[in-house]
Amino acid sequence: MRIDVVTVFPDYLRPLELSLPGRAREKGLIEVEVHDLRTWTHDVHRTVDDAPYGGGAGMVMKPEPWGEALDAVAPDGATLVVPTPAGEPFHQRLAAELATREQLVFACGRYEGIDARVAADAARRLEVREVSLGDYVLNGGEVAALAVIEAVVRLLPGVLGNAASLAEESHGEDGLLEYPVFTRPVAWRDLAVPDVLLSGDHARIASWRAEESRRRTVARRPDLLTADVGGWRIEPAAPA
Numbered sequence: 499m500r501i502d503v504v505t506v507f508p509d510y511l512r513p514l515e516l517s518l519p520g521r522a523r524e525k526g527l528i529e530v531e532v533h534d535l536r537t538w539t540h541d542v543h544r545t546v547d548d549a550p551y552g553g554g555a556g557m558v559m560k561p562e563p564w565g566e567a568l569d570a571v572a573p574d575g576a577t578l579v580v581p582t583p584a585g586e587p588f589h590q591r592l593a594a595e596l597a598t599r600e601q602l603v604f605a606c607g608r609y610e611g612i613d614a615r616v617a618a619d620a621a622r623r624l625e626v627r628e629v630s631l632g633d634y635v636l637n638g639g640e641v642a643a644l645a646v647i648e649a650v651v652r653l654l655p656g657v658l659g660n661a662a663s664l665a666e667e668s669h670g671e672d673g674l675l676e677y678p679v680f681t682r683p684v685a686w687r688d689l690a691v692p693d694v695l696l697s698g699d700h701a702r703i704a705s706w707r708a709e710e711s712r713r714r715t716v717a718r719r720p721d722l723l724t725a726d727v728g729g730w731r732i733e734p735a736a737p738a
Protein backbone atom coordinates (compact mmCIF):
# COMPACT_ATOMS: atom_id res chain seq x y z
CA MET A 499 0.00 0.00 0.00
CA ARG A 500 1.09 3.55 -0.77
CA ILE A 501 -0.04 6.40 1.46
CA ASP A 502 0.30 10.10 0.57
CA VAL A 503 -0.62 12.92 2.91
CA VAL A 504 -1.09 16.53 1.76
CA THR A 505 -0.99 19.15 4.53
CA VAL A 506 0.21 22.66 5.39
CA PHE A 507 1.80 21.14 8.52
CA PRO A 508 4.10 18.33 7.27
CA ASP A 509 5.84 18.05 10.65
CA TYR A 510 2.49 17.08 12.21
CA LEU A 511 2.87 13.75 10.40
CA ARG A 512 6.35 12.97 11.82
CA PRO A 513 4.79 10.26 14.09
CA LEU A 514 4.38 8.17 10.93
CA GLU A 515 8.13 7.61 11.12
CA LEU A 516 7.74 5.92 14.52
CA SER A 517 6.45 2.59 15.82
CA LEU A 518 3.92 0.66 13.78
CA PRO A 519 3.88 2.75 10.57
CA GLY A 520 7.65 3.22 10.88
CA ARG A 521 8.28 -0.53 11.11
CA ALA A 522 5.83 -1.24 8.29
CA ARG A 523 7.79 1.21 6.12
CA GLU A 524 11.10 -0.47 7.06
CA LYS A 525 9.59 -3.87 6.13
CA GLY A 526 8.52 -2.46 2.77
CA LEU A 527 4.87 -3.18 3.53
CA ILE A 528 3.88 0.43 2.97
CA GLU A 529 5.30 3.52 1.28
CA VAL A 530 4.46 6.84 2.91
CA GLU A 531 5.10 10.33 1.58
CA VAL A 532 4.03 13.62 3.15
CA HIS A 533 3.59 16.67 0.91
CA ASP A 534 3.43 20.38 1.79
CA LEU A 535 0.36 21.90 0.12
CA ARG A 536 2.23 25.18 -0.30
CA THR A 537 4.38 23.41 -2.92
CA TRP A 538 1.43 24.06 -5.26
CA THR A 539 1.05 27.78 -4.52
CA HIS A 540 2.49 30.34 -6.92
CA ASP A 541 2.25 33.69 -5.13
CA VAL A 542 4.93 35.26 -3.00
CA HIS A 543 2.87 34.73 0.14
CA ARG A 544 2.15 31.06 -0.72
CA THR A 545 -1.56 31.68 -0.07
CA VAL A 546 -3.78 28.66 0.68
CA ASP A 547 -6.90 30.33 2.14
CA ASP A 548 -9.40 33.08 1.45
CA ALA A 549 -12.64 34.53 2.90
CA PRO A 550 -15.78 32.36 2.58
CA TYR A 551 -18.38 33.17 -0.10
CA GLY A 552 -21.64 33.96 1.67
CA GLY A 553 -19.81 35.43 4.65
CA GLY A 554 -19.22 33.82 8.03
CA ALA A 555 -16.32 33.45 10.39
CA GLY A 556 -12.92 32.10 9.49
CA MET A 557 -11.24 31.31 6.20
CA VAL A 558 -11.69 28.56 3.60
CA MET A 559 -8.89 26.67 1.85
CA LYS A 560 -8.61 27.74 -1.80
CA PRO A 561 -9.34 25.08 -4.47
CA GLU A 562 -6.43 25.84 -6.82
CA PRO A 563 -3.53 24.55 -4.68
CA TRP A 564 -5.54 21.46 -3.72
CA GLY A 565 -6.47 20.73 -7.33
CA GLU A 566 -2.86 20.92 -8.45
CA ALA A 567 -1.66 18.91 -5.45
CA LEU A 568 -4.12 16.07 -6.04
CA ASP A 569 -3.40 16.09 -9.78
CA ALA A 570 0.26 15.56 -8.90
CA VAL A 571 -0.09 13.10 -6.02
CA ALA A 572 -3.22 10.99 -6.68
CA PRO A 573 -3.31 8.72 -9.76
CA ASP A 574 -6.71 7.85 -11.27
CA GLY A 575 -8.47 5.24 -9.17
CA ALA A 576 -6.69 6.09 -5.90
CA THR A 577 -8.77 6.59 -2.77
CA LEU A 578 -8.90 10.14 -1.42
CA VAL A 579 -9.60 10.33 2.30
CA VAL A 580 -10.74 13.76 3.48
CA PRO A 581 -11.04 14.15 7.26
CA THR A 582 -13.88 16.56 8.12
CA PRO A 583 -16.32 17.07 11.01
CA ALA A 584 -19.05 16.60 8.40
CA GLY A 585 -17.77 13.19 7.27
CA GLU A 586 -19.15 9.67 7.57
CA PRO A 587 -18.20 8.13 10.94
CA PHE A 588 -14.84 6.39 10.84
CA HIS A 589 -15.01 2.93 12.38
CA GLN A 590 -13.33 -0.45 12.21
CA ARG A 591 -15.35 -1.63 9.23
CA LEU A 592 -14.24 1.42 7.21
CA ALA A 593 -10.65 0.82 8.35
CA ALA A 594 -10.89 -2.74 7.01
CA GLU A 595 -12.37 -1.45 3.75
CA LEU A 596 -9.60 1.13 3.30
CA ALA A 597 -7.02 -1.58 4.06
CA THR A 598 -7.98 -3.25 0.76
CA ARG A 599 -6.96 -0.21 -1.32
CA GLU A 600 -3.65 0.08 -3.16
CA GLN A 601 -3.19 3.81 -2.60
CA LEU A 602 -4.67 6.18 -0.04
CA VAL A 603 -4.25 9.95 -0.37
CA PHE A 604 -5.15 12.06 2.67
CA ALA A 605 -6.19 15.69 2.20
CA CYS A 606 -5.66 17.39 5.57
CA GLY A 607 -7.57 20.64 5.71
CA ARG A 608 -7.26 23.52 8.13
CA TYR A 609 -9.20 26.76 8.77
CA GLU A 610 -12.97 26.17 8.22
CA GLY A 611 -12.27 23.43 5.73
CA ILE A 612 -11.46 22.91 2.04
CA ASP A 613 -13.54 24.47 -0.78
CA ALA A 614 -16.22 21.82 -1.50
CA ARG A 615 -15.38 21.83 -5.21
CA VAL A 616 -12.09 20.05 -4.47
CA ALA A 617 -13.83 16.84 -3.38
CA ALA A 618 -16.37 17.20 -6.21
CA ASP A 619 -13.61 17.56 -8.79
CA ALA A 620 -11.61 14.70 -7.29
CA ALA A 621 -14.67 12.40 -7.38
CA ARG A 622 -14.51 12.55 -11.20
CA ARG A 623 -11.46 10.20 -11.12
CA LEU A 624 -10.89 9.10 -7.50
CA GLU A 625 -12.84 7.26 -4.82
CA VAL A 626 -13.54 10.03 -2.30
CA ARG A 627 -14.32 9.23 1.32
CA GLU A 628 -15.03 12.18 3.63
CA VAL A 629 -14.65 10.78 7.14
CA SER A 630 -15.06 12.03 10.71
CA LEU A 631 -13.27 10.68 13.78
CA GLY A 632 -16.20 11.56 16.02
CA ASP A 633 -18.62 14.19 17.25
CA TYR A 634 -16.11 16.76 18.47
CA VAL A 635 -14.20 19.50 16.69
CA LEU A 636 -10.49 19.48 15.90
CA ASN A 637 -8.51 22.31 14.29
CA GLY A 638 -7.48 20.34 11.25
CA GLY A 639 -7.31 16.97 9.55
CA GLU A 640 -3.79 15.87 10.55
CA VAL A 641 -4.72 14.16 13.84
CA ALA A 642 -7.53 12.31 12.06
CA ALA A 643 -5.17 11.24 9.26
CA LEU A 644 -2.74 9.80 11.81
CA ALA A 645 -5.55 7.86 13.49
CA VAL A 646 -7.00 6.51 10.25
CA ILE A 647 -3.56 5.56 8.92
CA GLU A 648 -2.71 3.66 12.10
CA ALA A 649 -6.08 1.87 12.17
CA VAL A 650 -5.66 0.85 8.51
CA VAL A 651 -1.95 -0.05 8.47
CA ARG A 652 -2.24 -2.38 11.46
CA LEU A 653 -4.72 -4.50 9.47
CA LEU A 654 -2.30 -5.09 6.60
CA PRO A 655 -0.79 -8.59 6.40
CA GLY A 656 2.63 -8.81 8.06
CA VAL A 657 2.39 -5.52 9.96
CA LEU A 658 1.31 -6.82 13.36
CA GLY A 659 3.65 -9.43 14.82
CA ASN A 660 0.72 -11.30 16.33
CA ALA A 661 -2.12 -11.25 13.79
CA ALA A 662 -4.19 -13.35 16.22
CA SER A 663 -4.58 -10.29 18.46
CA LEU A 664 -6.69 -8.69 15.72
CA ALA A 665 -9.28 -11.40 16.21
CA GLU A 666 -10.08 -10.47 19.80
CA GLU A 667 -10.02 -6.70 19.75
CA SER A 668 -12.73 -4.27 20.62
CA HIS A 669 -14.92 -3.43 17.63
CA GLY A 670 -13.91 -6.69 16.07
CA GLU A 671 -16.12 -9.00 14.03
CA ASP A 672 -18.47 -9.69 16.95
CA GLY A 673 -18.89 -5.93 17.45
CA LEU A 674 -18.41 -6.16 21.23
CA LEU A 675 -15.90 -4.38 23.46
CA GLU A 676 -12.74 -6.19 24.47
CA TYR A 677 -12.56 -8.05 27.80
CA PRO A 678 -10.23 -6.67 30.56
CA VAL A 679 -6.61 -7.85 30.45
CA PHE A 680 -4.16 -8.61 33.28
CA THR A 681 -0.49 -9.54 33.67
CA ARG A 682 2.07 -10.07 36.47
CA PRO A 683 2.27 -9.44 39.38
CA VAL A 684 -0.70 -11.56 40.49
CA ALA A 685 -1.40 -9.10 43.36
CA TRP A 686 -0.84 -5.37 43.03
CA ARG A 687 -1.92 -2.67 45.51
CA ASP A 688 -4.28 -5.23 47.15
CA LEU A 689 -5.94 -5.84 43.75
CA ALA A 690 -5.93 -9.44 42.52
CA VAL A 691 -6.13 -11.07 39.09
CA PRO A 692 -9.48 -12.90 38.59
CA ASP A 693 -8.99 -16.51 39.73
CA VAL A 694 -10.43 -17.94 36.50
CA LEU A 695 -7.47 -16.52 34.56
CA LEU A 696 -5.08 -18.46 36.81
CA SER A 697 -7.05 -21.71 36.47
CA GLY A 698 -5.55 -22.98 33.23
CA ASP A 699 -9.09 -24.04 32.24
CA HIS A 700 -9.23 -22.61 28.75
CA ALA A 701 -12.95 -23.24 28.29
CA ARG A 702 -13.77 -21.39 31.53
CA ILE A 703 -11.40 -18.57 30.57
CA ALA A 704 -13.01 -18.19 27.14
CA SER A 705 -16.47 -18.18 28.72
CA TRP A 706 -15.42 -15.59 31.34
CA ARG A 707 -13.89 -13.37 28.66
CA ALA A 708 -17.01 -13.58 26.47
CA GLU A 709 -19.18 -12.65 29.45
CA GLU A 710 -16.90 -9.73 30.35
CA SER A 711 -17.09 -8.47 26.75
CA ARG A 712 -20.87 -8.60 26.88
CA ARG A 713 -21.01 -6.98 30.34
CA ARG A 714 -18.72 -4.12 29.29
CA THR A 715 -20.62 -3.56 26.05
CA VAL A 716 -23.99 -3.39 27.85
CA ALA A 717 -22.54 -0.94 30.39
CA ARG A 718 -20.54 1.32 28.06
CA ARG A 719 -21.78 0.88 24.49
CA PRO A 720 -25.32 -0.55 24.39
CA ASP A 721 -25.58 1.02 20.94
CA LEU A 722 -23.21 -1.66 19.63
CA LEU A 723 -25.69 -4.37 20.58
CA THR A 724 -28.25 -3.13 18.07
CA ALA A 725 -26.05 -1.52 15.37
CA ASP A 726 -25.09 -3.43 12.24
CA VAL A 727 -21.45 -3.80 13.14
CA GLY A 728 -20.82 -7.46 12.57
CA GLY A 729 -18.69 -8.82 9.80
CA TRP A 730 -16.41 -5.85 9.50
CA ARG A 731 -13.51 -8.03 8.61
CA ILE A 732 -12.73 -7.48 4.92
CA GLU A 733 -9.66 -9.34 3.81
CA PRO A 734 -7.04 -6.63 2.98
CA ALA A 735 -5.35 -6.86 -0.41
CA ALA A 736 -1.96 -8.55 -0.46
CA PRO A 737 0.79 -6.01 0.21
CA ALA A 738 1.80 -4.09 -2.91
Ligand SMILES: N#Cc1c(-c2ccc3ccn(Cc4ccncc4)c3c2)n[nH]c1N
Pocket residue numbers: 581582583585606607608609610611612629630631632633634635636637638639640642
Ligand atom coordinates in the same frame (compact mmCIF):
# COMPACT_ATOMS: atom_id res chain seq x y z
N1 LIG B 1 -11.98 14.00 10.93
C1 LIG B 1 -12.27 14.90 11.60
C2 LIG B 1 -12.65 15.94 12.49
C3 LIG B 1 -12.38 17.32 12.46
C4 LIG B 1 -11.70 18.15 11.44
C5 LIG B 1 -11.14 17.56 10.30
C6 LIG B 1 -10.57 18.35 9.32
C7 LIG B 1 -10.56 19.74 9.47
C8 LIG B 1 -10.12 20.83 8.65
C9 LIG B 1 -10.38 22.01 9.32
N2 LIG B 1 -10.97 21.70 10.50
C10 LIG B 1 -11.41 22.69 11.48
C11 LIG B 1 -12.90 22.86 11.42
C12 LIG B 1 -13.58 22.72 10.25
C13 LIG B 1 -14.96 22.92 10.23
N3 LIG B 1 -15.63 23.25 11.35
C14 LIG B 1 -14.96 23.39 12.51
C15 LIG B 1 -13.58 23.21 12.57
C16 LIG B 1 -11.11 20.33 10.62
C17 LIG B 1 -11.66 19.54 11.61
N4 LIG B 1 -12.94 17.87 13.56
N5 LIG B 1 -13.55 16.90 14.27
C18 LIG B 1 -13.40 15.71 13.65
N6 LIG B 1 -13.91 14.50 14.09
